Amino acid sequence: MASLLAQTTSRLGARPAAQAGPVAQMAPMASRVQPAMPSALLPLHARATTTSVACRAASIDKPVVYTPRDSSQQSSNGAGEVSMSISSMDEVGPSYEGIITDAPTRPTGLYxxxxxxxxxxxxxxxxxxxxxxxxxxxxxxxxxxxxxxxxxxxxxxxxxxxxxxxxxxxxxxxxxxxxxxxxxxxxxxxxxxxxxxxxxxxxxxxxxxxxxxxxxxxxxxxxxxxxxxxxxxxxxxxxxxxxxxxxxxxxxxxxxxxxxxxxxxxxxxxxxxxxxxxxxxxxxxxxxxxxxxxxxxxxxxxxxxxxxxxxxxxxxxxxxxxxxxxxxxxxxxxxxxxxFIMKFVGETNVVPATSLLAKRMRFNTSKTSVMFRPHDIKLFKTVPPESGEGALTTVGANVADKANLGWVVKYTLRFDDDVECELQLSRDQDEREYNLVVGSRVFVHVPHRTMMGFNASDVDSTPIV
Incomplete structure (x- = not known):
């Protein structure tokens, strides 16, 4: 798409490729494009200096002063700006020479x-x-x-x-x-x-x-x-x-x-x-x-x-x-x-606030439930040290199920209080680090900062009438 768009813009009168660069480089344009001119084209003698990216074909309603980006682009009269008024546009009439795709320097869109x-x-x-x-x-x-x-x-x-x-x-x-x-x-x-x-x-x-x-x-x-x-x-x-x-x-x-x-x-x-x-x-x-x-x-x-x-x-x-x-x-x-945002955007695990996991992670909340994302789980095959440098508090769980979903492997982990959560891994990561079997014992840590307490009403999206 990018290469074809670059060819298209070249045919439509863009700068030479050596100056314009590939269209793919225009993606960050939002911070570099220039304000929209009133909806009319510049006169022919001024168009060489414009950086407009689309035709302007409606009549203007006030005088416009346009300043070229550098002195080399000024009109032949040597002035530092190109001006046009309602009367001059009436004489010349709106003209059009195609979509101009020279990369603008400031935003052209509407605020x-x-x-x-x-x-x-x-x-x-x-x-x-x-x-x-x-x-x-x-x-x-x-x-x-x-x-x-x-x-x-x-x-x-x-x-x-x-x-x-x-x-x-x-x-x-x-x-x-x-x-x-x-x-x-x-x-x-x-x-x-x-x-x-x-x-x-x-x-x-x-x-x-x-x-x-x-x-x-x-x-x-x-x-x-x-x-x-x-x-x-x-x-x-x-x-x-x-x-x-x-x-x-x-x-x-x-x-x-x-x-x-x-x-x-x-x-x-x-x-x-x-x-x-x-x-x-x-x-x-x-x-x-x-x-x-x-x-x-x-x-x-x-x-x-x-x-x-x-x-x-x-x-x-x-x-x-x-x-x-x-x-x-x-x-x-x-x-x-x-x-609501945490629940709506991306997948989450939900466990009771009174569950072994929440208590073991020392996550205290007045809410009824706790959520966290599957990718925030840290999984260990053996109990990690709970003291000293890098110590992590964990809670034991059994692998209740394993699902192969293409490039993703999903494990269901069941804690000793029968609360379950899911862990998602890439297939490569699972084969390289885990490759767990159903029934095996693992140990889970969830960073305290990644957990959020909530009540059912906090995530309800039913329209209110």
Whole structure:
């Protein structure tokens, strides 16, 4: 995907390969791209200095001052900046020379801020608090995943940001503009849905052109379509109909259509949910590279944790209309702040707070249960010393079961009080270090810092009505 994308960008007028570098190096662009210009292209005499990554084809509403990155890129008149006004744009008219993929130096995407967002629905059972006071910051040109169980509020928040739902309370800001009451059309948003939402009676090219025609963008539609088809690896398929494509290809058509009108914000609602695991993984890689190259701020709603952690710069985890935790994938995985996060993200072992294991590890809690992750278990075939340097307190257990799950081996360990937990090892690690047999005696240590006490209500995700 990266090599084809690099070839595509070269054909679309990017810098020579020696200057631009491979597209794969554009992944960390989020911290280096420049703010979006008003939605219009620079005049022809200034375009050589632009680092915009997508066409700007709508009319501008205020004068723009653009400063080149260095003096060698200044216009022939020697001025340190290139200026244009409304009148000059009216004379020249919006022009278009293709997608410009020169790596930007600062974020180009939209900065989205959600403040105290509330959305309630009246139901036969009572008031449903779908979103109940949410604050989220979405940095320009970043990819943010909204993750959570069904009914947690993630899709409702996406629809509120899109303008498809009106909030009960709170505000949404696009950069410094209050966008709470803007119409869907005025938000300049691109959508990609799980169902693709393609027009079956239109060809692939006609589907991609649809947004351009609706917004009446005065650019070369055929050229824009050809470039986007190349960008999503569908060159030569513009004359086909959606029914003649695979599910993965149709999803890429939907992405191309969403990007066609140069949105300020890209919203994806379970975009890969209808595809098999192999195709999903391939499309994730392609989507990440395309979004990075275009620089558009992207929000994706998903229930797939692997998808969220693979794609996103930031993950926002919802439960019962509230944000339980938000941060980088590493922060969410390694430093869960609540029992719900620890239970929801990744696998856990749960034992009673009064169990031998909890007592032996000296984990005291007022909660009824204790959880910890299977990979946090330290397993010994013989009793380790309990005093001196490196001493560890352990509790004995028997190997109750062994399951070979491909590249993973899962052991079920039963303690003397009949409480059970699971240990997961890679096949290589098991063959190299353990290779235990059912019925053998082992000794278990779980680091105190990796355990968390909780009550059943702390991890309940049933929507409240």
């Amino acid at each position: 989205v801020r959600v403040r105290n967002m509330v959305k309630h629905f009246s139901t036969a059972k009572g008031l449903f608090r779908a979103v109940d006071g949410v604050d989220v910051d979405i940095e320009p040109s970043s990819i943010v995943a909204l993750l959570g169980p069904s009914g947690s509020g993630k899709t409702t928040l996406l629809r509120l940001i899109a303008g498809l739902e009106q909030p009960t309370g709170g505000n949404i800001y696009f950069d410094d503009t209050d966008a709470t009451n803007l119409s869907v059309q005025d938000r300049q948003i691109g959508f990609v849905f799980q169902s693709y939402a393609l027009f079956n009676h239109k060809t692939v090219a006609e589907n991609i052109k649809f947004g351009l025609e609706v917004r009446k963008l005065n650019i070369d539609h055929d050229k824009r379509v050809a470039e986007l088809l190349a960008l999503v690896q569908l060159t030569g398929l513009g004359d086909r109909y959606p029914r003649q494509l695979s599910g993965g290809q149709r999803q890429r058509v939907a992405l191309a259509r969403a990007l066609a009108s140069n949105p300020r914000l890209l919203l994806l609602d379970e975009p890969f949910g209808a595809l098999d695991a192999v195709v999903r993984k391939q499309l994730r890689t392609g989507l990440r590279e395309i979004v990075r190259s275009v620089g558009v701020t992207t929000i994706i709603v998903t229930h797939d944790q692997e998808e969220a952690f693979d794609l996103a710069d930031k993950v926002v985890v919802f439960n019962r209309g509230l944000v339980e935790q938000q941060g980088s994938p590493t922060e969410i995985i390694k430093r869960p702040r609540t029992p």
